[in-house]
Amino acid sequence: MSKRIFxxxxxxxxTKEWLKFQKSWFVHNPPPRQDDVLRHPAKYPETLAQEFIEFFTKRGQVVFDPMVGTGSTIVAALRAGRHSYGIELNSAYADIAREVVLRERENLGESADHLTAEVIHSDAAAVAQIVSEHRIPPMDYIITSPPYWNMLHAKGAETQKQRRQDESLDVVYSDDLHDLGNIADYDEFLERLTQIYTGLKPYLKPMAYLTIIVKNVKKGGKIYPLAWDLAKQLGQTYxxxxxxxWCQxxxxxxxxxxxNAWVSNTFHHYCLQFRND
Ligand SMILES: C[S@@+](CC[C@H](N)C(=O)[O-])C[C@H]1O[C@@H](n2cnc3c(N)ncnc32)[C@H](O)[C@@H]1O
Incomplete structure (x- = not known):
């Protein structure tokens, strides 16, 4: 009997690698961060982003992140042999991202010379203008993570208390009004975030995927189901x-x-998959 060709x-x-990625949960404990990216309050690991990029694209394709922070997506794309572009609102993070990318290029040597890896300092809400000015080609994949509403402003969070003790570490992303992490009203935050993601649709190739890494938010004893709300909203577009x-x-x-009461230690994030059908 002849074997079916994959x-x-x-x-x-x-096929074996494909199957492994299909499990609906995974444990990924971020490796220790390099000093220069410690300043950023909430980055995801390059190693995690690389696994997603390698599943959702082929070598030489184009990856995009509208809120690239200190450049994890770009580093992951370089390691995976993909072109990449990222937008970041905070100029200090965009500068760090460029340095991190330069260092990664040095590590990778000639194998990465042909790859584009561009960090753009701007507001993701202006994506149409950015795509045209930077001649960003049609995107094969978007992977990104937004501010988890204005959670970094929460006084009680344990991780935030620890960061406040070290002046070299940021507690919030910025004081910029365009920074979605500074929007106090949940519904407004959700609407503006949804607008940014739906605005990417014309630039994402048909049938290409968008992955959003996000958490539900707990604030003042109330749950704001950000991951589920976003899934519902974006389900109208993608x-x-x-x-x-993703479990830690x-x-x-x-x-x-x-x-007294059930309050979880929330050590999981949702990696939501959408397709541009
Ligand atoms: C969760 S972090 C992303 C971290 C990134 N994945 C990394 O690993 O470094 C969210 C980022 O969105 C940025 N941001 C907030 N509002 C933005 C906007 N309107 N346009 C672009 N970036 C924005 C913040 O400065 C922050 O760096």
């Missing part, structure tokens, strides 16, 4: 596929609500 239109993975749940199991537990 024609892979999406990525360069083997085809909602499904989520992969190396974070210290705090006794929230001990003896």
């Amino acid at each position: 024609r892979n239109c999406l990525n360069d993975l083997t 085809a909602m596929k499904d989520e992969k749940v 199991d190396n974070i210290r537990l705090f006794p929230y609500g001990l003896g």
Whole structure:
């Protein structure tokens, strides 16, 4: 009997690698951060972004991140042999991202010489203008993570208390009014974030994917289901596929609500997959 040939239109993975990625949850404990990116309050690991990029694209394709922070997506794309572009509102983070990218290019040597890896300091809300000015080609994949509403302003969060003790670390992203992390009203935040993501649709190739890494938010004893709200809103523009749940199991537990009430230590994020059908 002849073997069926595996024609892979999406990525360069083997069937075994493909299958491994299909599990709906995974544990990924971020490796220790380099000093220069510590300043940023909430980055995702390059190693995680690389796994997604390698699943959702082939070598030489174009990856985009509208809120690139200190450049994790760009570094991951370089390592994976993909071209990449990222927008970041905070000029200090954009500068750090450019330095990080330069260092990554040095590490990778000639193998990355042909790859574009561009960090653009701007507001993601102006994507149409940015795409035209920077001649960004049609995108094969978008991977990104937004501010988790204005959670960095929350006084009580344990991680934030620790960061406040070190002046070299930022507690919030910026005081810029265009920074979505500074919007006090949840519904307004959700609307402006949704507008930015729907604004990317014309530049994402048909049937290409968009991954958004996000968490539900707990504030003042109330849950704001940001991941689920975003899934519902964006489902009107893109085809909602499904989520992969990113779990971390190396974070210290705090006794929230001990003896009184159920309050979880939330150590998981949703990686939401949408397709431009
Ligand atoms: C969760 S962080 C992204 C971190 C990034 N994935 C990384 O690993 O470094 C969200 C980023 O969105 C940026 N941001 C907020 N509002 C923005 C806007 N309107 N346009 C572009 N970037 C924005 C913040 O400065 C912050 O760096």
